[in-house]
Amino acid sequence: AQKVTQAQTEISVVEKEDVTLDCVYETRDTTYYLFWYKQPPSGELVFLIRRNSFDEQNEISGRYSWNFQKSTSSFNFTITASQVVDSAVYFCALSPPALNQAGTALIFGKGTTLSVSS
Amino acid sequence: GAVVSQHPSRVICKSGTSVKIECRSLDFQATTMFWYRQFPKQSLMLMATSNEGSKATYEQGVEKDKFLINHASLTLSTLTVTSAHPEDSSFYICSARYGARGYGYTFGSGTRLTVV
Numbered sequence: 680a681q682k683v684t685q686a687q688t689e690i691s692v693v694e695k696e697d698v699t700l701d702c703v704y705e706t707r708d709t710t711y712y713l714f715w716y717k718q719p720p721s722g723e724l725v726f727l728i729r730r731n732s733f734d735e736q737n738e739i740s741g742r743y744s745w746n747f748q749k750s751t752s753s754f755n756f757t758i759t760a761s762q763v764v765d766s767a768v769y770f771c772a773l774s775p776p777a778l779n780q781a782g783t784a785l786i787f788g789k790g791t792t793l794s795v796s797s
Numbered sequence: 798g799a800v801v802s803q804h805p806s807r808v809i810c811k812s813g814t815s816v817k818i819e820c821r822s823l824d825f826q827a828t829t830m831f832w833y834r835q836f837p838k839q840s841l842m843l844m845a846t847s848n849e850g851s852k853a854t855y856e857q858g859v860e861k862d863k864f865l866i867n868h869a870s871l872t873l874s875t876l877t878v879t880s881a882h883p884e885d886s887s888f889y890i891c892s893a894r895y896g897a898r899g900y901g902y903t904f905g906s907g908t909r910l911t912v913v
Contacts, residue, residue, distance in 0.1 A: 714901075722907040722909065726901065726903075770840065770841070784831040784846060784892070785831075785892070787840050792838070
């Protein structure tokens with residue numbers, strides 16, 4: 680079965696602190712994609728990153744970085760020098776390979792609510 | 798690119814009435830559309846998968862007769878909540894997959910339904 684676990688339900692930090700959001704996944708597929716989305720209070724889902732299971736290189740985008748470790752089935756997300764605008768719910772999600780399961784929806788974790796105070 | 802437009806963003810309706818939510822893919826053809834429901838402080842729960850020109854596939858526990866899904870064209874999918882009750886109040890989000898090898902998922906902006 681495929682599953683995404685975000686063990687941290689809520690995290691509170693003070694501005695400028697670094698924060699890491701954990702994501703652990705389960706899948707039997709050898710090829711899959713992992714995603715992170717941000718959901719601000721407005722409700723709209725904002726795409727942050729997509730990572731192919733064959734690409735284990737870590738990625739950095741501004742204050743955001745992602746650590747993908749296949750050996751531990753984890754895809755953690757770190758925000759450096761957090762800001763109040765980072766306050767949102769963050770979802771990690773898993774999808775099967777594109778070519779042979781065209782109609783399969785994303786599998787979401789339960790989300791982590793991040794609160795950044797000034 | 799790959800934009801899905803969802804309307805309405807908010808709707809309040811009386812118990813017993815029906816509400817239709819539309820999702821349109823603006824710049825790509827959405828063969829498959831996914832419908833999610835999200836309760837406050839919870840994750841997105843997949844309700845159904847709709848494929849253009851065929852019947853939707855509903856997840857276990859989702860009432861097909863209450864949540865009618867129509868995907869009549871490659872750019873439009875609709876979700877109709879029939880005979881709505883207060884417990885149907887929720888945030889509904891549509892999603893579509895785009896691309897092939899370098900694919901991704903795009904989401905509508907969501908519809909907040911309140912049944913009074």
